[in-house]
Amino acid sequence: MKNESIHILNIPFVNQTKDEIVHDLYNQYLKEEKKAFIVTANPEIVMRARQDTDFLYTLSKADYIVPDGIGVVIASRLKKQPLIERVPGFELMEDLLSLSDEHRLRVYIVGAKPEVLDQAVSNVKRTYPNLLLVGYHHGYFDDHDDTIIQEIETQEPDLVLVALGCPRQEKWIKENMPRAHKGVFIGVGGSIDILAGHLKRAPVIWQKIHLEWFYRLLQQPSRWRRMVVLPQFIIQVLKSKG
Ligand code: UDP
Numbered sequence: 559m560k561n562e563s564i565h566i567l568n569i570p571f572v573n574q575t576k577d578e579i580v581h582d583l584y585n586q587y588l589k590e591e592k593k594a595f596i597v598t599a600n601p602e603i604v605m606r607a608r609q610d611t612d613f614l615y616t617l618s619k620a621d622y623i624v625p626d627g628i629g630v631v632i633a634s635r636l637k638k639q640p641l642i643e644r645v646p647g648f649e650l651m652e653d654l655l656s657l658s659d660e661h662r663l664r665v666y667i668v669g670a671k672p673e674v675l676d677q678a679v680s681n682v683k684r685t686y687p688n689l690l691l692v693g694y695h696h697g698y699f700d701d702h703d704d705t706i707i708q709e710i711e712t713q714e715p716d717l718v719l720v721a722l723g724c725p726r727q728e729k730w731i732k733e734n735m736p737r738a739h740k741g742v743f744i745g746v747g748g749s750i751d752i753l754a755g756h757l758k759r760a761p762v763i764w765q766k767i768h769l770e771w772f773y774r775l776l777q778q779p780s781r782w783r784r785m786v787v788l789p790q791f792i793i794q795v796l797k798s799k800g
Contacts, residue, residue, distance in 0.1 A: 564639045567794055569604050569617060571625045571634070576645045579622065580653045587621075587742055588663065588716050595620045595731055596744040598647030600627025601791040602784050603724055608794075613725045616732045624650060628768040629788055633795040646770070648749045648759060651719060654742065658717050659686035666713060666741075668706055668730075669697035669721030670750040677754035697722045707734040710741070718743045721750040748774075 563570035572579065587594040597603070597620045607614040617623065625631055626647040634641040658665050670678065675696045682691060692713040695706050710718060718741050720727045727745035735743050751757040759765075760773030775781050 563623075564634055564637075564641055566630055566633050566637070567604050567608065567791075567798055569599065569607060569623060571599070571630060571641060572622045573642055575643050576650055576653065579624065579645065579650065580657060583622075583654070583742055584657055584661075588657075588661075591716075591740040593735060593738060593740055594622065594742045595735055596622045596624065596650075596742065597728055598626035598645070598650065598745060598747065599623050599630065601629035601633070602627075602787055604630070605787040605791050605794075606725060610725065613728070616725065616728050619732050620728075626650075628771065629791060633792065636792070636795055637798075646765075647744075647746055648752055651744065651746050651749050651753075654717055654744070655682065655686050655689065658689040660688070662688050662690060663716040664690045664692045664714060665717045665719070666692055666710055666715035667694040667719045667721070667750065669695075669719070669727065669746075670754070671698070672696040674751055674754045674756045677756065678750045681753055681755065701726075701730070704734075707737050710734070710738050714739055715741050717741065719746050719750065720744065721746045721748070723747060 562573050564573045583594060586592065597617060607617055624645040625641050626645055628644055631641050631644045667675065667679065675694060679691065679694055692715050693709050699706065720731055720743060722730055724745065724747060731743045731745060748757055752759055757777060760770040764770055764773045775785065
C-alpha cells in the first residue's frame with residue numbers, strides 16, 4: 559500500500575476520499591501506464607482474510623484497499639482512528655468509467671452472467687460513448703482458461719473491471735495482472751449487475767442513513783448468511799490492540 563492507511567484487523571485501508579483516490583489513480587497510474595490492483599473491501603472480506611491465508615496473501619498484493627462497507631468505517635471509529643469516508647465500490651467504478659470517457663481510455667470488463675454483461679455493455683456504450691470498450695467476457699469460465707488474459711495482453715486496456723464475486727475476483731486479478739503491461743484492475747463484485755439494471759442500488763435516503771447493505775439484503779435475501787460475520791467482526795475489532 560502506497561498511501562496513508564488505517565489498519566482494521568491487520569488490513570490496511572486507504573484513508574483518502576473517493577475523489578482523491580480517483581485523482582491519484584489518474585495521475586500516478588493511468589497517465590504513467592502503471593498497473594494498480596484495487597480491492598473494495600467490507601467486513602466480510604476482512605473476516606475471510608483471517609481464515610484464508612491464500613486470500614490474505616492476495617490482499618497483500620493490492621495497491622489500494624478501499625472501505626466499501628459502513629461496517630469498516632464504524633470499526634475505524636471504534637478504534638479511534640476514523641477513516642475519512644466510506645468509498646462505495648459502485649461509485650468508484652462509475653467515476654473510473656467517467657474518467658475513461660473523458661480521456662478516451664481503453665476499458666475491459668470481465669464477469670457477471672452473459673445476459674447481464676450484454677446489458678451492462680450496451681448501457682456502458684450509451685452512457686460513456688467516448689471510452690473505448692476493447693473487450694468483455696462473462697464470468698463463468700474455468701480458472702485455467704487464459705483466453706481472457708491473452709486478450710488483455712493484446713488489447714492493453716487502461717481499466718479492467720472484474721466482477722467474479724469475492725474471493726474469486728481478487729485471486730483472479732492477483733494471478734493474471736502480472737501478465738498485463740498496464741492497467742488499473744478493480745474487483746467490482748455485483749456492480750456489473752447494477753450497471754445492467756439487473757440489481758438496484760438503494761435509494762439515496764437509505765445510503766445516507768447507512769442502510770444500503772440492508773436494502774441489498776432485501777433484494778437478495780440469500781445473502782443473509784454472509785452477514786452473520788458482522789457481529790463477529792465488531793467483537794474482533796474491539797478485542798484487537800492498537
Ligand atoms: N460471478 C461471476 N462468476 C462467478 C461467480 C460470480 O461472474 O464464478 C458474478 C456474478 O454473476 C455477479 C458478481 O460476480 O455478477 C458478484 O457476485 P456476488 O454477488 O456473489 O459477489 P460479491 O457480492 O461476493 O462480491
